[in-house]
Amino acid sequence: MTDSTRSTDEDGRTDVEALDKEYVFGTWSYQNEVDPTEVVGGDGVRFTDAHGTEYLDLSGQLMCSNLGHSADAVADAMAQQAREGAYFAPGFATEARARLGEKLAEVTPGTLSKTFFSTSGTEAVEAAIKIARMYTGKQKIISRYRSYHGATAGSISVTGDPRRLKAEPGMPGSIKAPDPYAYGSTLDPMESLDYIEEMLMLEGDTVAAILVEPIVGSNGILVPPEEYLPRLKEIAHEHGALLICDEVMAGFGRTGEWFGCDVFDVTPDIMTMAKGLSGAYAPLGATIVTDEIADHFEDEMFCHGHTYAGHPVACAAGLAAVESYQEQNLIEHASDVGAYLGDRLEELAESHPSVGDTRGVGLFRGIELTKSEDERVPFGERSDKISTGSTVVDEVADAAAADGVYVANMINTLIIAPPLPITESDVDDAIDVLDDALEVSDAAMD
Numbered sequence: 179m180t181d182s183t184r185s186t187d188e189d190g191r192t193d194v195e196a197l198d199k200e201y202v203f204g205t206w207s208y209q210n211e212v213d214p215t216e217v218v219g220g221d222g223v224r225f226t227d228a229h230g231t232e233y234l235d236l237s238g239q240l241m242c243s244n245l246g247h248s249a250d251a252v253a254d255a256m257a258q259q260a261r262e263g264a265y266f267a268p269g270f271a272t273e274a275r276a277r278l279g280e281k282l283a284e285v286t287p288g289t290l291s292k293t294f295f296s297t298s299g300t301e302a303v304e305a306a307i308k309i310a311r312m313y314t315g316k317q318k319i320i321s322r323y324r325s326y327h328g329a330t331a332g333s334i335s336v337t338g339d340p341r342r343l344k345a346e347p348g349m350p351g352s353i354k355a356p357d358p359y360a361y362g363s364t365l366d367p368m369e370s371l372d373y374i375e376e377m378l379m380l381e382g383d384t385v386a387a388i389l390v391e392p393i394v395g396s397n398g399i400l401v402p403p404e405e406y407l408p409r410l411k412e413i414a415h416e417h418g419a420l421l422i423c424d425e426v427m428a429g430f431g432r433t434g435e436w437f438g439c440d441v442f443d444v445t446p447d448i449m450t451m452a453k454g455l456s457g458a459y460a461p462l463g464a465t466i467v468t469d470e471i472a473d474h475f476e477d478e479m480f481c482h483g484h485t486y487a488g489h490p491v492a493c494a495a496g497l498a499a500v501e502s503y504q505e506q507n508l509i510e511h512a513s514d515v516g517a518y519l520g521d522r523l524e525e526l527a528e529s530h531p532s533v534g535d536t537r538g539v540g541l542f543r544g545i546e547l548t549k550s551e552d553e554r555v556p557f558g559e560r561s562d563k564i565s566t567g568s569t570v571v572d573e574v575a576d577a578a579a580a581d582g583v584y585v586a587n588m589i590n591t592l593i594i595a596p597p598l599p600i601t602e603s604d605v606d607d608a609i610d611v612l613d614d615a616l617e618v619s620d621a622a623m624d
Protein backbone atom coordinates (compact mmCIF):
# COMPACT_ATOMS: atom_id res chain seq x y z
CA MET A 179 0.00 0.00 0.00
CA THR A 180 1.25 3.49 -0.82
CA ASP A 181 0.05 6.94 0.25
CA SER A 182 -1.92 7.16 -2.99
CA THR A 183 -4.13 4.18 -2.09
CA ARG A 184 -7.80 5.20 -2.35
CA SER A 185 -10.83 3.89 -0.49
CA THR A 186 -13.16 1.65 -2.49
CA ASP A 187 -16.89 0.85 -2.69
CA GLU A 188 -18.54 -2.53 -2.17
CA ASP A 189 -17.50 -3.58 -5.71
CA GLY A 190 -13.87 -2.75 -4.91
CA ARG A 191 -13.91 0.37 -7.15
CA THR A 192 -12.51 3.76 -6.25
CA ASP A 193 -14.84 6.70 -6.84
CA VAL A 194 -12.91 7.54 -10.02
CA GLU A 195 -13.27 3.98 -11.33
CA ALA A 196 -17.01 4.01 -10.61
CA LEU A 197 -17.51 7.42 -12.30
CA ASP A 198 -15.38 6.42 -15.28
CA LYS A 199 -17.32 3.21 -15.77
CA GLU A 200 -20.61 5.07 -15.65
CA TYR A 201 -19.82 8.10 -17.80
CA VAL A 202 -17.02 7.20 -20.22
CA PHE A 203 -16.95 4.79 -23.17
CA GLY A 204 -14.30 2.11 -23.02
CA THR A 205 -12.65 1.88 -26.44
CA TRP A 206 -13.04 -1.17 -28.71
CA SER A 207 -15.06 -2.94 -26.02
CA TYR A 208 -18.40 -4.39 -24.99
CA GLN A 209 -19.24 -1.82 -22.33
CA ASN A 210 -20.41 -4.43 -19.78
CA GLU A 211 -16.84 -5.81 -19.80
CA VAL A 212 -15.17 -2.44 -19.24
CA ASP A 213 -13.78 -2.00 -15.73
CA PRO A 214 -10.80 0.36 -15.82
CA THR A 215 -8.23 0.50 -13.05
CA GLU A 216 -7.46 4.00 -11.79
CA VAL A 217 -3.83 4.97 -12.24
CA VAL A 218 -2.31 7.67 -10.10
CA GLY A 219 1.17 8.25 -11.43
CA GLY A 220 4.27 6.99 -13.14
CA ASP A 221 8.00 7.18 -12.70
CA GLY A 222 10.52 5.94 -15.24
CA VAL A 223 9.46 2.54 -16.55
CA ARG A 224 6.96 2.01 -13.75
CA PHE A 225 3.47 3.29 -12.89
CA THR A 226 1.16 2.92 -9.91
CA ASP A 227 -2.56 2.31 -9.53
CA ALA A 228 -4.93 3.68 -6.92
CA HIS A 229 -5.02 0.33 -5.12
CA GLY A 230 -1.33 0.62 -4.28
CA THR A 231 0.09 -1.75 -6.93
CA GLU A 232 3.21 -0.74 -8.82
CA TYR A 233 3.64 -2.11 -12.35
CA LEU A 234 6.64 -2.45 -14.59
CA ASP A 235 5.35 -1.08 -17.89
CA LEU A 236 6.41 -3.78 -20.34
CA SER A 237 4.31 -2.36 -23.19
CA GLY A 238 4.83 1.39 -22.75
CA GLN A 239 1.05 1.60 -22.24
CA LEU A 240 -0.20 1.33 -25.84
CA MET A 241 3.32 0.91 -27.28
CA CYS A 242 3.73 4.68 -27.11
CA SER A 243 5.40 5.75 -23.84
CA ASN A 244 8.85 5.43 -25.38
CA LEU A 245 10.42 7.88 -22.91
CA GLY A 246 8.87 6.40 -19.77
CA HIS A 247 6.70 8.23 -17.29
CA SER A 248 8.96 10.96 -15.94
CA ALA A 249 10.45 12.79 -18.89
CA ASP A 250 10.71 16.18 -17.21
CA ALA A 251 12.25 17.87 -20.24
CA VAL A 252 9.11 17.11 -22.24
CA ALA A 253 6.72 18.12 -19.45
CA ASP A 254 8.64 21.38 -18.93
CA ALA A 255 8.65 22.22 -22.65
CA MET A 256 4.88 21.71 -22.78
CA ALA A 257 4.26 23.85 -19.69
CA GLN A 258 6.47 26.63 -21.03
CA GLN A 259 4.73 26.59 -24.42
CA ALA A 260 1.29 26.59 -22.78
CA ARG A 261 2.26 29.66 -20.79
CA GLU A 262 3.91 31.49 -23.70
CA GLY A 263 1.15 30.74 -26.20
CA ALA A 264 -0.94 27.61 -25.94
CA TYR A 265 -2.53 27.87 -29.36
CA PHE A 266 -2.19 29.79 -32.59
CA ALA A 267 -3.99 28.97 -35.82
CA PRO A 268 -2.10 26.77 -38.32
CA GLY A 269 -1.70 29.81 -40.60
CA PHE A 270 0.89 31.21 -38.16
CA ALA A 271 4.41 29.83 -37.76
CA THR A 272 5.55 28.86 -34.28
CA GLU A 273 9.09 28.05 -33.23
CA ALA A 274 8.06 24.64 -31.83
CA ARG A 275 6.41 23.55 -35.08
CA ALA A 276 9.16 24.89 -37.36
CA ARG A 277 12.00 23.37 -35.33
CA LEU A 278 10.19 20.03 -35.02
CA GLY A 279 9.68 19.97 -38.80
CA GLU A 280 13.41 20.57 -39.26
CA LYS A 281 14.22 17.87 -36.68
CA LEU A 282 12.04 15.28 -38.41
CA ALA A 283 13.77 15.99 -41.72
CA GLU A 284 17.04 15.31 -39.87
CA VAL A 285 16.10 12.00 -38.19
CA THR A 286 14.03 10.44 -40.99
CA PRO A 287 15.90 8.75 -43.86
CA GLY A 288 16.61 9.95 -47.40
CA THR A 289 14.87 13.00 -48.76
CA LEU A 290 11.86 12.86 -46.45
CA SER A 291 11.68 16.53 -45.64
CA LYS A 292 8.28 18.19 -45.33
CA THR A 293 5.74 17.38 -42.63
CA PHE A 294 2.04 17.78 -42.03
CA PHE A 295 1.30 17.70 -38.29
CA SER A 296 -1.89 16.27 -36.83
CA THR A 297 -2.98 14.83 -33.48
CA SER A 298 -2.88 11.02 -33.83
CA GLY A 299 -1.61 8.07 -35.80
CA THR A 300 -5.05 7.77 -37.34
CA GLU A 301 -4.91 11.32 -38.69
CA ALA A 302 -1.34 10.80 -39.88
CA VAL A 303 -2.56 7.85 -41.96
CA GLU A 304 -5.60 9.75 -43.26
CA ALA A 305 -3.26 12.52 -44.43
CA ALA A 306 -0.92 9.98 -46.06
CA ILE A 307 -3.82 8.45 -48.01
CA LYS A 308 -5.04 11.83 -49.22
CA ILE A 309 -1.53 13.00 -50.16
CA ALA A 310 -0.87 9.78 -52.11
CA ARG A 311 -4.16 10.21 -53.95
CA MET A 312 -3.59 13.90 -54.70
CA TYR A 313 0.00 13.29 -55.84
CA THR A 314 -0.64 10.27 -58.08
CA GLY A 315 -4.17 11.12 -59.20
CA LYS A 316 -5.06 7.50 -58.45
CA GLN A 317 -7.42 6.19 -55.78
CA LYS A 318 -6.63 2.63 -54.70
CA ILE A 319 -4.62 1.78 -51.61
CA ILE A 320 -3.20 -1.71 -51.12
CA SER A 321 -2.66 -2.60 -47.45
CA ARG A 322 -2.35 -5.95 -45.70
CA TYR A 323 -4.68 -8.14 -43.66
CA ARG A 324 -2.58 -8.26 -40.51
CA SER A 325 -2.38 -4.53 -39.93
CA TYR A 326 -3.82 -1.67 -37.94
CA HIS A 327 -3.75 1.84 -39.37
CA GLY A 328 -6.37 3.75 -37.39
CA ALA A 329 -9.97 4.14 -36.29
CA THR A 330 -11.58 6.69 -38.62
CA ALA A 331 -13.61 5.75 -41.69
CA GLY A 332 -10.64 5.85 -44.10
CA SER A 333 -7.92 4.50 -41.83
CA ILE A 334 -10.10 1.62 -40.55
CA SER A 335 -10.87 0.72 -44.20
CA VAL A 336 -7.18 0.23 -44.94
CA THR A 337 -6.77 -1.62 -41.64
CA GLY A 338 -6.76 -5.39 -42.07
CA ASP A 339 -7.47 -6.62 -38.56
CA PRO A 340 -10.99 -7.68 -37.56
CA ARG A 341 -11.81 -4.27 -36.09
CA ARG A 342 -12.44 -3.17 -39.69
CA LEU A 343 -15.39 -5.56 -40.02
CA LYS A 344 -17.78 -3.29 -38.10
CA ALA A 345 -16.95 -0.45 -40.52
CA GLU A 346 -17.22 -2.34 -43.79
CA PRO A 347 -17.78 -1.96 -46.70
CA GLY A 348 -15.63 1.08 -45.89
CA MET A 349 -13.71 3.34 -48.23
CA PRO A 350 -13.88 2.40 -51.91
CA GLY A 351 -10.51 1.43 -53.35
CA SER A 352 -9.17 -0.23 -50.18
CA ILE A 353 -7.62 -3.54 -51.25
CA LYS A 354 -6.03 -6.10 -48.93
CA ALA A 355 -2.97 -8.25 -49.51
CA PRO A 356 -1.40 -11.11 -47.52
CA ASP A 357 1.39 -10.56 -45.01
CA PRO A 358 4.93 -11.76 -44.39
CA TYR A 359 4.04 -13.95 -41.41
CA ALA A 360 6.44 -16.89 -41.35
CA TYR A 361 4.98 -18.51 -38.22
CA GLY A 362 1.28 -18.36 -38.93
CA SER A 363 0.52 -17.96 -42.62
CA THR A 364 0.22 -20.67 -45.24
CA LEU A 365 2.20 -18.38 -47.56
CA ASP A 366 5.94 -18.04 -47.24
CA PRO A 367 6.78 -14.31 -46.60
CA MET A 368 8.38 -13.85 -50.02
CA GLU A 369 5.44 -15.65 -51.68
CA SER A 370 3.18 -13.06 -50.05
CA LEU A 371 5.25 -10.42 -51.83
CA ASP A 372 4.82 -12.19 -55.18
CA TYR A 373 1.10 -12.06 -54.48
CA ILE A 374 1.26 -8.26 -54.08
CA GLU A 375 3.20 -7.97 -57.33
CA GLU A 376 0.49 -9.97 -59.06
CA MET A 377 -2.17 -7.70 -57.54
CA LEU A 378 -0.39 -4.60 -58.83
CA MET A 379 -0.16 -6.12 -62.28
CA LEU A 380 -3.84 -7.08 -62.31
CA GLU A 381 -5.02 -3.70 -60.98
CA GLY A 382 -3.25 -1.97 -63.87
CA ASP A 383 -2.13 1.60 -63.33
CA THR A 384 -4.79 2.41 -60.69
CA VAL A 385 -3.01 2.01 -57.36
CA ALA A 386 -1.94 5.19 -55.54
CA ALA A 387 0.05 3.52 -52.78
CA ILE A 388 0.99 0.43 -50.85
CA LEU A 389 0.62 1.09 -47.14
CA VAL A 390 2.51 -1.13 -44.69
CA GLU A 391 3.83 -1.18 -41.17
CA PRO A 392 7.51 -2.03 -41.86
CA ILE A 393 7.35 -4.26 -38.79
CA VAL A 394 3.74 -5.10 -37.97
CA GLY A 395 2.85 -4.05 -34.43
CA SER A 396 -0.50 -4.80 -32.86
CA ASN A 397 -1.22 -7.66 -35.28
CA GLY A 398 1.57 -9.68 -33.75
CA ILE A 399 5.08 -8.15 -34.23
CA LEU A 400 5.74 -9.54 -37.70
CA VAL A 401 9.26 -8.93 -38.98
CA PRO A 402 9.66 -9.50 -42.74
CA PRO A 403 12.78 -11.02 -44.30
CA GLU A 404 15.60 -8.52 -44.98
CA GLU A 405 14.91 -8.34 -48.70
CA TYR A 406 11.11 -7.86 -48.36
CA LEU A 407 10.77 -4.07 -47.88
CA PRO A 408 13.38 -3.05 -50.50
CA ARG A 409 11.65 -5.30 -53.03
CA LEU A 410 8.19 -4.01 -52.02
CA LYS A 411 9.34 -0.45 -52.77
CA GLU A 412 10.73 -1.59 -56.13
CA ILE A 413 7.53 -3.31 -57.22
CA ALA A 414 5.40 -0.40 -56.03
CA HIS A 415 7.45 2.02 -58.13
CA GLU A 416 7.49 -0.34 -61.13
CA HIS A 417 3.69 -0.05 -61.10
CA GLY A 418 3.52 3.71 -60.47
CA ALA A 419 2.47 3.36 -56.82
CA LEU A 420 4.01 5.03 -53.77
CA LEU A 421 5.28 3.23 -50.68
CA ILE A 422 3.81 4.53 -47.41
CA CYS A 423 5.48 3.25 -44.24
CA ASP A 424 3.28 3.51 -41.17
CA GLU A 425 5.81 4.09 -38.39
CA VAL A 426 3.22 5.02 -35.77
CA MET A 427 4.23 2.10 -33.54
CA ALA A 428 7.64 1.04 -34.91
CA GLY A 429 9.12 4.56 -35.00
CA PHE A 430 11.25 6.54 -32.58
CA GLY A 431 13.76 4.00 -31.41
CA ARG A 432 11.49 1.08 -30.73
CA THR A 433 13.43 -1.19 -33.11
CA GLY A 434 16.87 0.03 -32.04
CA GLU A 435 16.87 2.27 -35.13
CA TRP A 436 15.05 5.58 -35.50
CA PHE A 437 12.40 3.95 -37.69
CA GLY A 438 11.31 0.46 -38.66
CA CYS A 439 12.20 1.13 -42.30
CA ASP A 440 15.79 1.96 -41.22
CA VAL A 441 16.15 -1.70 -40.20
CA PHE A 442 15.83 -2.54 -43.91
CA ASP A 443 17.58 0.57 -45.28
CA VAL A 444 14.49 1.71 -47.14
CA THR A 445 13.20 5.26 -47.53
CA PRO A 446 9.46 5.29 -48.19
CA ASP A 447 7.79 8.02 -50.24
CA ILE A 448 5.56 8.92 -47.30
CA MET A 449 5.99 8.08 -43.63
CA THR A 450 3.44 8.35 -40.82
CA MET A 451 4.36 8.86 -37.17
CA ALA A 452 2.65 9.41 -33.79
CA LYS A 453 2.98 7.62 -30.42
CA GLY A 454 6.75 7.85 -29.69
CA LEU A 455 6.95 11.14 -31.61
CA SER A 456 5.97 12.91 -28.40
CA GLY A 457 6.78 9.95 -26.15
CA ALA A 458 2.98 10.00 -25.61
CA TYR A 459 3.23 13.24 -23.65
CA ALA A 460 0.88 14.96 -26.11
CA PRO A 461 -1.48 13.80 -28.88
CA LEU A 462 0.73 14.37 -31.93
CA GLY A 463 0.79 12.77 -35.36
CA ALA A 464 2.94 13.56 -38.37
CA THR A 465 3.05 12.70 -42.07
CA ILE A 466 6.35 13.40 -43.79
CA VAL A 467 6.94 13.25 -47.56
CA THR A 468 9.93 13.31 -49.89
CA ASP A 469 11.16 16.48 -51.59
CA GLU A 470 9.61 15.30 -54.82
CA ILE A 471 6.13 14.95 -53.32
CA ALA A 472 6.53 18.20 -51.39
CA ASP A 473 7.41 20.02 -54.63
CA HIS A 474 4.22 18.78 -56.27
CA PHE A 475 2.17 20.89 -53.86
CA GLU A 476 3.97 24.12 -54.78
CA ASP A 477 1.50 24.63 -57.60
CA GLU A 478 -1.22 22.19 -56.56
CA MET A 479 -3.42 22.78 -53.54
CA PHE A 480 -2.46 20.89 -50.37
CA CYS A 481 -6.14 20.26 -49.70
CA HIS A 482 -6.01 19.12 -46.07
CA GLY A 483 -5.87 20.55 -42.53
CA HIS A 484 -7.24 20.65 -38.98
CA THR A 485 -7.72 23.32 -36.29
CA TYR A 486 -5.03 21.55 -34.26
CA ALA A 487 -2.59 20.90 -37.15
CA GLY A 488 0.75 21.77 -35.58
CA HIS A 489 -0.65 22.53 -32.12
CA PRO A 490 2.15 24.46 -30.38
CA VAL A 491 2.01 22.53 -27.08
CA ALA A 492 2.03 19.17 -28.88
CA CYS A 493 4.89 20.28 -31.15
CA ALA A 494 6.86 21.51 -28.11
CA ALA A 495 6.40 18.03 -26.64
CA GLY A 496 7.52 16.43 -29.91
CA LEU A 497 10.63 18.58 -30.19
CA ALA A 498 11.64 17.91 -26.57
CA ALA A 499 10.96 14.18 -27.03
CA VAL A 500 13.10 13.86 -30.16
CA GLU A 501 15.88 15.86 -28.49
CA SER A 502 15.63 13.51 -25.49
CA TYR A 503 16.09 10.44 -27.72
CA GLN A 504 19.21 12.08 -29.13
CA GLU A 505 20.68 13.48 -25.91
CA GLN A 506 20.14 10.29 -23.91
CA ASN A 507 21.33 8.00 -26.77
CA LEU A 508 18.10 6.09 -26.38
CA ILE A 509 18.14 4.58 -29.87
CA GLU A 510 21.48 2.83 -29.25
CA HIS A 511 20.33 1.89 -25.75
CA ALA A 512 17.17 0.29 -27.19
CA SER A 513 19.32 -1.74 -29.56
CA ASP A 514 21.59 -3.00 -26.76
CA VAL A 515 18.91 -3.77 -24.15
CA GLY A 516 16.70 -5.06 -26.95
CA ALA A 517 19.29 -7.71 -27.84
CA TYR A 518 19.39 -8.76 -24.19
CA LEU A 519 15.58 -8.88 -24.06
CA GLY A 520 15.56 -11.07 -27.18
CA ASP A 521 17.93 -13.57 -25.54
CA ARG A 522 15.87 -13.68 -22.36
CA LEU A 523 12.67 -14.29 -24.35
CA GLU A 524 14.37 -17.18 -26.12
CA GLU A 525 15.01 -18.72 -22.71
CA LEU A 526 11.30 -18.43 -21.90
CA ALA A 527 10.47 -20.14 -25.20
CA GLU A 528 12.73 -23.04 -24.29
CA SER A 529 11.17 -23.59 -20.88
CA HIS A 530 7.49 -23.04 -21.77
CA PRO A 531 5.81 -25.40 -24.25
CA SER A 532 2.98 -22.91 -24.80
CA VAL A 533 5.40 -20.36 -26.25
CA GLY A 534 5.16 -21.08 -29.97
CA ASP A 535 7.31 -18.25 -31.24
CA THR A 536 9.23 -15.23 -30.00
CA ARG A 537 10.17 -12.62 -32.55
CA GLY A 538 11.02 -8.98 -32.97
CA VAL A 539 13.74 -6.40 -33.18
CA GLY A 540 15.17 -4.14 -30.45
CA LEU A 541 12.56 -3.32 -27.85
CA PHE A 542 9.71 -4.35 -30.16
CA ARG A 543 9.00 -8.02 -29.50
CA GLY A 544 6.21 -10.54 -29.31
CA ILE A 545 5.54 -13.86 -27.62
CA GLU A 546 3.05 -15.90 -29.64
CA LEU A 547 1.34 -18.72 -27.79
CA THR A 548 0.26 -22.15 -29.02
CA LYS A 549 -2.11 -24.76 -27.63
CA SER A 550 -0.13 -27.61 -29.13
CA GLU A 551 3.58 -28.40 -28.98
CA ASP A 552 3.50 -30.23 -32.32
CA GLU A 553 1.84 -27.65 -34.50
CA ARG A 554 0.76 -24.05 -34.28
CA VAL A 555 -2.74 -23.85 -32.77
CA PRO A 556 -3.49 -20.37 -31.41
CA PHE A 557 -5.33 -19.89 -28.12
CA GLY A 558 -6.69 -16.59 -29.45
CA GLU A 559 -8.22 -16.35 -32.92
CA ARG A 560 -8.45 -13.18 -34.99
CA SER A 561 -12.21 -13.18 -34.46
CA ASP A 562 -11.64 -12.94 -30.66
CA LYS A 563 -10.57 -9.35 -31.26
CA ILE A 564 -14.24 -8.42 -31.72
CA SER A 565 -15.95 -11.03 -29.55
CA THR A 566 -16.83 -11.05 -25.85
CA GLY A 567 -15.02 -12.84 -23.04
CA SER A 568 -11.34 -13.34 -22.38
CA THR A 569 -8.79 -15.68 -23.96
CA VAL A 570 -5.91 -17.64 -22.45
CA VAL A 571 -3.59 -14.86 -23.67
CA ASP A 572 -5.65 -12.37 -21.62
CA GLU A 573 -5.33 -14.68 -18.63
CA VAL A 574 -1.54 -14.77 -18.98
CA ALA A 575 -1.48 -10.95 -19.11
CA ASP A 576 -3.77 -10.81 -16.04
CA ALA A 577 -1.45 -13.15 -14.14
CA ALA A 578 1.52 -10.92 -15.01
CA ALA A 579 -0.42 -7.82 -13.91
CA ALA A 580 -1.28 -9.47 -10.59
CA ASP A 581 2.48 -9.88 -10.14
CA GLY A 582 3.30 -6.27 -11.06
CA VAL A 583 4.05 -6.45 -14.80
CA TYR A 584 1.75 -4.71 -17.30
CA VAL A 585 1.88 -6.37 -20.71
CA ALA A 586 -0.48 -5.69 -23.62
CA ASN A 587 -1.75 -8.55 -25.75
CA MET A 588 -3.36 -8.68 -29.13
CA ILE A 589 -5.13 -11.73 -30.53
CA ASN A 590 -2.61 -14.48 -29.68
CA THR A 591 0.55 -12.53 -28.92
CA LEU A 592 1.93 -10.71 -25.88
CA ILE A 593 3.33 -7.40 -27.10
CA ILE A 594 6.57 -6.36 -25.44
CA ALA A 595 7.43 -2.73 -26.15
CA PRO A 596 8.67 -1.09 -22.94
CA PRO A 597 9.84 2.51 -22.53
CA LEU A 598 13.29 2.75 -24.13
CA PRO A 599 15.14 3.66 -20.89
CA ILE A 600 14.43 0.14 -19.51
CA THR A 601 17.52 -1.55 -18.06
CA GLU A 602 18.71 -5.17 -18.19
CA SER A 603 17.82 -5.49 -14.52
CA ASP A 604 14.22 -4.34 -15.27
CA VAL A 605 14.13 -6.92 -18.09
CA ASP A 606 15.19 -9.60 -15.59
CA ASP A 607 12.35 -8.55 -13.25
CA ALA A 608 9.86 -8.79 -16.11
CA ILE A 609 11.13 -12.17 -17.28
CA ASP A 610 10.75 -13.62 -13.76
CA VAL A 611 7.11 -12.53 -13.72
CA LEU A 612 6.42 -13.77 -17.27
CA ASP A 613 8.05 -17.08 -16.37
CA ASP A 614 5.36 -17.58 -13.70
CA ALA A 615 2.52 -16.13 -15.80
CA LEU A 616 3.20 -18.49 -18.70
CA GLU A 617 2.40 -21.42 -16.39
CA VAL A 618 -1.22 -20.39 -17.05
CA SER A 619 -0.93 -21.07 -20.79
CA ASP A 620 1.23 -24.18 -20.28
CA ALA A 621 -1.55 -25.60 -18.08
CA ALA A 622 -4.22 -24.73 -20.68
CA MET A 623 -2.56 -26.64 -23.55
CA ASP A 624 -4.31 -29.56 -25.25
Ligand SMILES: Cc1ncc(COP(=O)(O)O)c(C=O)c1O
Pocket residue numbers: 298299300301303326327328329391395396424425426427428452453
Ligand atom coordinates in the same frame (compact mmCIF):
# COMPACT_ATOMS: atom_id res chain seq x y z
C1 LIG B 1 0.76 1.20 -37.00
C2 LIG B 1 -0.34 2.08 -36.47
N1 LIG B 1 -0.89 3.00 -37.26
C3 LIG B 1 -1.86 3.83 -36.82
C4 LIG B 1 -2.35 3.73 -35.55
C5 LIG B 1 -3.42 4.65 -35.07
O1 LIG B 1 -2.87 5.56 -34.16
P1 LIG B 1 -3.80 6.33 -33.10
O2 LIG B 1 -4.33 5.32 -32.17
O3 LIG B 1 -2.84 7.32 -32.48
O4 LIG B 1 -4.85 7.04 -33.86
C6 LIG B 1 -1.80 2.77 -34.68
C7 LIG B 1 -2.30 2.64 -33.30
O5 LIG B 1 -2.01 1.72 -32.59
C8 LIG B 1 -0.77 1.93 -35.15
O6 LIG B 1 -0.22 0.99 -34.38
